[in-house]
Amino acid sequence: MKLFYFPLSGHAHRARLFISLLGVEADIVELDLAGGEHKRPEFLALNPFGQVPVLEDDGAVITDSTAVLVYLAKKYADKSWLPEDAIGAANVQRWLSVASGEIAYGPCAARLATLFGAPFNTEEVIARAHNILRLIDAELAEREWIAASGPTIADVALYSYVARAPEGNVDRFQYGNVTAWLKRIEALPGFxxxxxxxxxxxxVA
Incomplete structure (x- = not known):
């Protein structure tokens, strides 16, 4: 297995984190995004979008961070990480969609603006970040994990950009349930x- 990775990408971190939680051996290939390595023909042959992460495994090439999580869960994890019953699978999918939507356009975008100078309206993306953090905090008032009674790939998908939301000037420390949930993820073996x-x-947390 080979993971093409960039250490400051939350999308790439999702894949790296889950590989580590599963204890799967992988060759981690760090790309030089500043040097444009992700736009070179050999990488674009793997992922025409020129984005990380990309996972190569047994001849398969998996792109998109949540798709990588689903692939790893189906192939290497026990069923608790991606439930197979209709309600359990739907609950996880709901939060994978949030990771690709509200998280991407909230805390992820705010961090991209501060860290890489991405041209976002900072007030707007910070407000979006707080909107989704309030919703996640309310969800976590009733349970320890976001989609089930134990950790799933939904928790993995949400973790990275929520954990680093302060880098986008998003004060996540006011959300106590979110803080406790992050600590539970960080306490998992293989984190x-x-x-x-x-x-x-x-x-400060």
């Missing part, structure tokens, strides 16, 4: 941290 930067609000 792999997401690289921190000094940008934004200091991490």
């Amino acid at each position: 792999h941290p997401f690289q921190k930067t000094a940008i934004g609000i200091p991490d």
